[in-house]
Amino acid sequence: MKRLFVITFLAGLFVVALTTTFWPLPTHVRYRSLITVLPDGGRQEDFIIRWPEDRIRLPSEDPTSLPATASIGVAVLEDSAGRRTSAELFRLRDTDDNVIGVASRLAGTGGAIADPGRSASNWLLVIPSRGALFLAQTDVLDTTVRGEITAAGAVAVAPAQTAAFWADRQRLRVTATAPATTGAATTGKVLRGTSEFAGLEGSFTETWDLDEVNADGSTRGRIQLTTFTAAGT
Amino acid sequence: MRALVGVLGLVLGILVGACLVLANPLAWIRGLPPLSAEIAPAKAYRWEEYRGIEAGAAALLGVGRQDRELALMDPALRHLGIGIVVLPAGEGAPAALAVKMSATAEENSLWRAQLGRDDYWNIFWPGEGSVFASSYSNYWAVMRDGLFSALRGRDQGSVATAYPVSAPSPVGNTAGVAGASGRYAGFTGEIREVLYPAAPDAKRADPDWAIAIKANPPPVVTR
Secondary structure, three states: OHHHHHHHHHHHHHHHHHHHHHOOOOOOOOOOOOEEEOOOOOEEEEEEEEEOOOEOOOOOOOHHHOOOOOEOOEEEEEOOOOOEEEEEEEEEEOOOOOEEEEEEEEEEOOOOOOOOOOOEEEEEEEEOOOEEEEEEEEEOOOOOOEEEEEOOEEEEEOHHHEHHHHOOOOEEEOEOOOOOOOOOOOOOEEEEEOHHHOOEEEEEEEEEEEEEEOOOOEEEEEEEEEEEEEEOO | OHHHHHHHHHHHHHHHHHHHHHOOOHHHHOOOOOOOOOOOOOEEEOOOOEEEOOOOHHHHHOOOOOOOOOOOOOHHHOOEEEEEEEEOOEOOEOOEEEEEEEEEOOOOEOOOOEOEEEEEEEEEEOOOEEEEEEEEEEOHHHHHHHHHHHHOOOOHHHOOOOEEOEEOOOOOOOOEEEEEEEOOOOOEEEEEEEEEOOOOOOOOOOOEEEEEEEEEOOOOOOO
8 A cells, every 4th residue: 555655646747757758849830931141241130010000009908989080009108398209019020911019119209319300210020939129210301190089088199190190201211321419319220139139230121101091180190110130259 | 435535635636736836946046036116116006907828827827718808809919918007106107108018938847937928019118218118927936826815715715915927037037127218218227126915805906016116227338
């Protein structure tokens, strides 16, 4: 009887050891990385975001009760001096249109951040199977999302999602070609990466492309982030 | 009688084995030291406006069902959480708008007491500047104490009031702060996070959090 107890006790320990070793811990789905190797060294990778469908709705939001031009997955913070910061959440796609990760765009105006009439923005790209990329730039204009009071209550309105913004253009390169004179923001810079992107540095450009203006005054379009990176020194 | 002894031995073996795995001493020695409260005061926040997985042991172990209202259904986003956070003003700093993203770490290992997530932050202070931060949070101690508490009939004595979850990343040095714009451009530093479990009688099950960031300006280069 004592021997049986010892054997089954050891069997119990063995079961735990097996479970601990072979427990199927979560792993991320990975799509093939679509990278172009550039002739002069480095690599180019493009990321696509479609608006409005790639915006990530927050739990408290009900899109059906919002005006057509309102943006979901957005927060706006403005101080008493009128310096505004906005945050937007998106799904992130590769050039084959696969959703490969998530992205956030934080943009701010005023003070030490940007010249009057312009904003500085940050992109945080997270591809769970590969790591994260941190991007920072000065924008050619103020791209922050505005908070507006409408009949439906307080809503967030992203400039690119309104027809008026596209009155005289179909495409806009958001990344400024020169840094802001205010503050130390550089433009179109890949600051750092983690995991698979660790050690990479370089530049990027953000471009907005209009696909369609709807009858209700809202728009559909694409944000393209083109990154050029190489191993840092 | 023989069957009873056999089952008893097996159950006891499983219990002892599970306790040995949970009590892995690596979980105690692998944390990061806290930052000085004078240099990097902690900012309390609530991560309520998020989508994707919760910060619980079930999500990290890949068991249990996700809340369909919160879940991100795209295959590549199943083990990820994303949300917007407002960090309160105080200690000379204005309120900040932030985005936090957390992805289940693929390097998790039950043998090494690693049950964590890779966290990514972008924090923007209106008119001041912005920083990025990345860190690894290990929830092993949270899971261990939660399990022991459940085994002892929801005994709150087993659960700590605060868990400093920041730990060295299993894949090496990918953690840290990177200044992005405004007066924080070029800054580098460290980040720590603390989780405060919700009380069992609390109306909301989500934990409270605190974040502390220490960032230094880039070194002055003389010509």
